[in-house]
Amino acid sequence: MTQSFDALSPSMEAGRVIRKQFATELMVERTRLLYQGSLLPTLFMLLNGLVCAWLLWSPQRYLLVSIWLVWLMALVALRVIQVAAFDSAMPSRQAQPIWRRMFLLGSAVSGLTLACAGIALVPTDSFLEQAWVFGLIGAATLSASVAYAVSIPAFLTFTLPCLLPAIGYLFWGGGEQQQGWGWLGLILLVSLSVVALQVNRLIQRGLLRRFQNQALIESLQQAHTRSEQLNHELAREIEQRRRAEQELREAQVGLESRVAQRSLELDAANQALSKSETRLALALQASELGLWDWNLQTDEVHHTQLKELFGLDPEYVTAVLGHLKPRLHPEDVPALKRALVEHLKGRTEDYVIEYRVRHGDGHWVWIEDRGRAVERTASGRVSRMVGTRRDISAHKEQEAQRQLAATVFEAASEGIVIFDPHYVLLAINQAFSRVTGYLPEDMLGRNVVDLPCSRDARRHYSIIHQALEQHGSWQGELVEARKNGELYPQWLQLNVVRDTRGNVSHIVGFFADLSARRESEERMRYLTHYDELTGLANRSLFRERLYEVHQRVRQGGRSLALLHINLDRFKLLNDSLGHEVADQLLQQMARRLVNALPEANTIARLSGDEFAVLFDAYGNLSSLARVATRLLGKLRVPVTIEEHELVVSASMGISLLPDNAREIPLLLSQSNIAMQHAKHLGGNNFQFYTESLQASTLERLQLENQLRKAIEEQQLSVFYQPKLCLASGRVNAAEALVRWEHPVLGQVPPGDFIGLAEETGLIGPIGEFVLRQACWQACEWQREGLAAIRVSVNLSVHQLRQGKLVSLVRQVLEETGLAPELLELELTESQLLDSVEHIIATFQQLRDLGVKLAIDDFGTGYSSLSYLKRFPVDYVKIDQSFIRGLGEGSEDAAITRAIIAMAHSLELKVVAEGVENQEQLDFLKAQGCDEVQGYLISRPVAAQELMRRLREGFP
Secondary structure, X not given: OHHHHHHHHHHHHHHHHHHHHHHHHHHHHHXXXXXXHHHHHHHHHHHHHHHHHHHOOOHHHHHHHHHHHHHHHHHHHHHHHHHHHHHHOOHHHHOOHHHHHHHHHHHHHHHHHHHHHHHHHOOOOOHHHHHHHHHHHHHHHHHHHHHHOOOHHHHHHHHHHHXXXXXXXXXXXXXXXXXXXXXXXXXXXXXXXXXXXXXXXXXXXXXXXXXXXXXXXXXXXXXXXXXHHHHHHHHHHHHHHHHHHHHHHHHHHHHHHHHHHHHHHHHHXXXXXXXXXXXXXXXXXXXXXXXXXXXXXXXXXXXXXXXXXXXXXXXXXXXXXXXXXXXXXXXXXXXXXXXXXXXXXXXXXXXXXEEEEEOOOOOEEEEEEEEEEEEEOOOOOEEEEEEEEEEOHHHHHHHHHHHHHHHHHHHOOOEEEEEOOOOEEEEEOHHHHHHHOOOHHHHOXXXXXXXXXXXXXXXXXXXXXXXXXXXXXXXXXXXXXXXXXXXXXXXXXXXXXXXXXXOEEEEEEEEEEOHHHHHHHHHHHHHHHEOOOOOOEOHHHHHHHHHHHHHHHHHHOOOEEEEEEEEOOHHHHHHHHOHHHHHHHHXXXXXXXXXXXXXXXXXXXXXXXXXXXEEXXXXXXXXXXXXXXXXXXXXXXXXXXXXXXXXXXXXXXXEEEOOOOOXXXXXXXXXXXXXXXXXXXXXXXXXXXXXXXXXXXHHHHHHHHHHHHHHHXXXXXXXXXXXXXXXXXXXXXXXXXXXXXXXXXXXXXXHHHHHHHHHHOOHHHHHHHHHHHHHHHHHHHHHOOOOOOEEEXXXXXXXXXXXXXXXXXHHHHHHHOOOHHHEEEEEEHHHHOOOHHHHHHHHHXXXXXXXXXXXXEEOOOOOHHHHHOOOOOOEEEEOHHHHHOOOOOOHHHHHHHHHHHHHHHOOOEEXXXXXXXXXXXXXXXXXXXXXXXXXXXXXXXXXXXXHHHHHOOOO
8 A cells, every 4th residue: 555655656746746837837828928918908008098188188288198198108118118028038038927027017007007097187077078088098998908818917907906096086086977987987897807707717728728738749749759769679679689699609619619628738738737846846946946835724834945945954844823933033023914914815916025034053044935825715715825935145135235335336425437348338326417417318328438528538548548458547637528518627536347257347437526626725725815805915915915025125226105094983884884784895995995006016905994005116205195195085985885875084004115114014013003193183194104103102002001000090080160050140060070190290181081091992981980970979069068069971982882871870870879860961962973873762761860961062063953853962062162252243153142042942951161251151141041161160170179169159
């Protein structure tokens, strides 16, 4: 029963699918009939609408009739376009529901359009006009209703909007005449509905019959096609069976013939087998192969040649697992198991393995086993294996030797070539290809005279061949060519190899590329005499050239000039911009020296930024001075390196031989002294060596040593020059100035040792001493009951470069207890341009501590206005050179006024130094200067003297 239901289910499902498809096709066909039948009623409605408009045309209804007529024409155009679009659409698209919905919407709008005409246009006083208009509208309605009767929804969507609004209006909105027309419209609606139902029923039946007939025709065609296919398949099957019977009869005859032939072959094979067994036994004995036959179920094994291979008697090894496995090398057991398992599982065709077995006398021997499974159980498991084994120990040793030789051959750093006795190339190693660029396929099999890499060897072929025949070896240096055509030096060594009979079997060559060695030697020779960075002569070559020129000068009686050149502020540039920029600058300077001094005998780089130039012939001192001036000018030309525009000057010292010296060491020393003097004078100049210059240098050296001793023995002291506040009229600050009381020389002027301290780096400890002493003294004055006095201490660039200034100031303030606002630090304006960003950062840190900051010697720098707004300072000190020249109408007075006005506009206070007379003081008061200092107020005095004056009401 269940099976019958299962059989019915597909047929029922197929029936539902067919019915659904039938309903869809029926709906599509109705939609097609609607579109095809709607064109004529639509045009009829347009015609009737035009006639109605003509009948109702009057001045009172111009606007209403015009609007209705335009709307009617637009609606008719849209309906015509809709019908044309449906006709041009593909059948698959015509089946979409949107077409039916669009038609229903259009029919509803058409009905409403006619209803509007009946309501808004028809009511008139003339019965004749009403009859015509209602007649025309009714005719259009009747035409469309009959055409839309194909589909009841289409009929209703047109008829109901068309008649019901007008009927309702005529019944309830007019008189008796209009009600009569309303009854006429109601009768028309009922009549049309009856007619539409009858028409729809007839169309429905006609469509059903057409689709049923069409389905029946298609079913008959499909049945006919299936019957033809079955007939073809039956005929094909009958033909195949007939051919199979014929082939079967032919195969039976052939099989009987092959069986008879195979029987004869087996008899002959049996006879040959007995003979081959005998030959096999002899062959195994001759080849030293051992046979083994292993029963895997009982672990029994049968061996031959066991004594020869293992040094054991066969009775001692009767089982593989019990007797043979314990004698295997432990490292080879995993590989042997893996090979055996792979073969037993059928993954390999043969069982092949190499392993080591302990020989009867104790040493290990290499054995090669080859076998195959020959019997299996009913379940498919291997039950028997047969195979051979042989001793491959000698082969393994030879293989290891060959592997070692091949490794050495390929890994050798020298190129190795092997020729046969006729100089045909047999082998090359990797080093050969690496050196020459030729691959093995380019070279092997070619004679040495045909090798493109043996140009020099071909020229010496006869000599090399003769040496090999006589002595068995040859070695020498050749110049050969690489594959790219480059020539290179080569050291070649050839040796003859002879066989056991003494005949030449091979010729082995070893060669080395000498290019790197030659380049290294040339490099060493170059570096021995030339500077690597600039390419100029180095110190060693310079001394050699100097001695050579010295000998020529002594023999020829000519003069020799030595120019010792040092770049100014090179160390600062190196520290600021880095070594790469500094190196490029040195290269540029070296090129300028070479281009500017073509007549020079030698131009050398002695050290970092020091150069030396030798002139072994010059006219006179004037011409030499012109050369030096021209050289300094060319060196000072701006140079751009990595977007940095640099202007570098130089200091030059010149010594002459024999005018100044007779010997080379003295000449070098004198030029260096002259160069140092030029640098001391500010750089960018040259100086000739003189005896007074040497004396000055010695004096400065002695003064430097004494200054170091003065710091250690506390010979330094601090004096204070008071500052007068012009607003309050009292002293509120003092500048701390260092003084040196020498035990022998007495008071040493600051100008004599401050510059020296800057050059030698001693300014650091001196500045720290002044800072500590000034802060301690300010606190001491407060402890003595005096009003708070601000002390100002001068800074040096050396202290800023060390990077410890902020921490030093913080430490001194903490140790002395001085309030930060009572400490003022001064830096000259010219020093502000040295490492601007670093100084700004340092000043900001000091200001964060609360320390006051001042710019000293203001107005003498290069960029006062542009940099002043960037530095976080509190005071500006006008340089005393402007104060000395004060006078009404003078330039100094104008500059002073401008500085005071500018500083006040930036909310900075102004201090004038060097005030020496009342006229200057009055001028500064009038201009609003904040503080003054100078001899008019007081000279620098000791701390006790200043304290006494303050107690007495100074000034």
